[in-house]
Amino acid sequence: MSSPVAIVTGASSGIGLAITMHLLSRGFRVVMADVNAADGTRISAELGESTKFIQTNVAVYADQAVLFREAFKWGGNRLDFLAANAGIDDRQSLYEEDSEESEDGTPKELSLLTLRVNLDAVFQGIWLFKHYVRKNAIPGGKIVITSSAAGFYPMSSNPQYTASKHGLIGLTRAAGLHQPLISENITVNCICPTFVHTNLCPPHIRDKFPQEHVTPMSTVLKAVDLFLDSSASGETVELSLGQLHYRKVPPYLDDNTRWLGQEAAKLWEEGYEQPPQLKEQAV
Numbered sequence: 188m189s190s191p192v193a194i195v196t197g198a199s200s201g202i203g204l205a206i207t208m209h210l211l212s213r214g215f216r217v218v219m220a221d222v223n224a225a226d227g228t229r230i231s232a233e234l235g236e237s238t239k240f241i242q243t244n245v246a247v248y249a250d251q252a253v254l255f256r257e258a259f260k261w262g263g264n265r266l267d268f269l270a271a272n273a274g275i276d277d278r279q280s281l282y283e284e285d286s287e288e289s290e291d292g293t294p295k296e297l298s299l300l301t302l303r304v305n306l307d308a309v310f311q312g313i314w315l316f317k318h319y320v321r322k323n324a325i326p327g328g329k330i331v332i333t334s335s336a337a338g339f340y341p342m343s344s345n346p347q348y349t350a351s352k353h354g355l356i357g358l359t360r361a362a363g364l365h366q367p368l369i370s371e372n373i374t375v376n377c378i379c380p381t382f383v384h385t386n387l388c389p390p391h392i393r394d395k396f397p398q399e400h401v402t403p404m405s406t407v408l409k410a411v412d413l414f415l416d417s418s419a420s421g422e423t424v425e426l427s428l429g430q431l432h433y434r435k436v437p438p439y440l441d442d443n444t445r446w447l448g449q450e451a452a453k454l455w456e457e458g459y460e461q462p463p464q465l466k467e468q469a470v
Contacts, residue, residue, distance in 0.1 A: 190237075192262030194218045194254065196245050196274030199226040202333060202383060205404045206270045206411055211237055215268065215417075218258040218374065220245070222273075245273045245308035246300065255315040258281030259322070266319045268415070271309045272333040277301050277345045305351035306358075313362060316360045317373055327372025331414050332359055335379045336425055339434065352379075356423050360436055375421035378410040379434070402428050 193210050198219035201221060208218050211234065220243035221227040231240035239261050243250045256461035259266050264389035279298040287295045309332055337345070356377055363375035381402045387431035406426045413424065413431065425432045439445035 189263050189265060190214050190216050191267040192216050192218070192258065192265050193268035193270065194220060194258050194266070194316075195270040195272060196220045196243065196308075198240075198332075199223045199230060201268065202380070202404070202407055205232065205408060205432055206272065207238070208234070209408045209411065210268070210270075213256045216262060218254070218261065220254050220273070245312070246303040248311050251308065251311050251315055255319055259319045260405070264274070264349050265323055266316070266430070267323070269312060269316045269328070269329050269330045270333070270411070271312045271330060274305045274333060274335075274348075274351075276348045281346050299347065301345075302351050302354075305348065309355060309358065313358075313375065317371075320373060321371065325372075328374075329414060330373070330375045331411055332375070332377045334359070334377045334379045334413065334423070338377075338379050338423075339425065340382035348350045356434075359423055360421050369420050374414070374418065376414040376419060377423045378407065378414075379423055379425045380407055381425070383407060383426075402426055405429075406431070 191214070193215045195203050195207045195210070195217055198207045198217070199221035200223070203219075203221070205323050207219055209215050216237045217239075219227055219231050219240045220239055221240070221257065222244050224240075224242040227240040227242065231238045239258070241254050241257055243254045245251055249395055251261050278300045281297065285388070289295055313330060316328060316330060320326060329427040332355050334355040335348075337349045338354075338356040342349045356379070359375055359377035363377075368375070383404060406429055410424050410426055410431055413419075414422070423434045
């Protein structure tokens with residue numbers, strides 16, 4: 188039986204590179220995806236033939252489509268794991284003064300690149316992943332999304348980053364608990380690290396950061412293993428220092444919210460079905 192195949196986004200540095208090397212130690216073949224072609228190509232060559240680097244801007248769907256198509260082909264028509272890890276911080280501050288104006292005097296559009304990379308790209312990654320893992324000899328595969336502790340707490344300095352990481356937790360809980368996906372052996376889980384040394388932190392700040400508040404990379408890898416080695420889905424785990432903490436969905440406020448969250452699902456499913464009269468017209 189051939190070795191399992193993984194895609195890791197943001198694989199040229201930080202958490203993505205650590206996950207790549209860890210997967211190799213577990214016998215995976217790894218497709219490394221990153222926008223940084225120079226480092227990605229060099230590192231992949233150093234790591235050997237069990238890796239393949241594909242330059243990918245995850246914010247561009249066409250790039251991701253090529254990534255998944257080529258990964259599946261390189262893996263011998265097999266894809267087992269996606270580490271949806273690529274992420275960036277805010278590239279324009281929501282709070283800055285409106286220094287640039289359009290011709291009509293209104294502020295120029297705020298850059299939402301952070302949301303495209305951190306959140307939109309993960310939706311597209313799941314969309315592509317499920318397409319290919321359904322073609323596996325044994326259908327199914329596992330997804331681990333890198334969110335952040337900022338997905339639970341407000342990080343007022345970076346509202347786009349905060350919003351995107353909150354969104355990833357919601358995505359994990361919605362898609363990961365979707366019974367049809369689970370029945371196809373497709374799992375979706377989420378890791379939420381506190382501060383880990385990565386390139387997102389400017390070097391001059393990283394050097395000042397108190398070591399007692401730094402979560403080691405070994406904790407991240409322990410969380411990845413947790414989901415690789417189980418059938419769990421829809422779980423969000425916060426990583427703080429050396430500990431993994433399951434963060435459960437908040438309890439329903441009352442019977443009304445419980446009904447809306449659970450029983451109303453049947454109504455929503457019916458609502459999204461094509462009405463009978465439209466089906467007749469389509470025929």
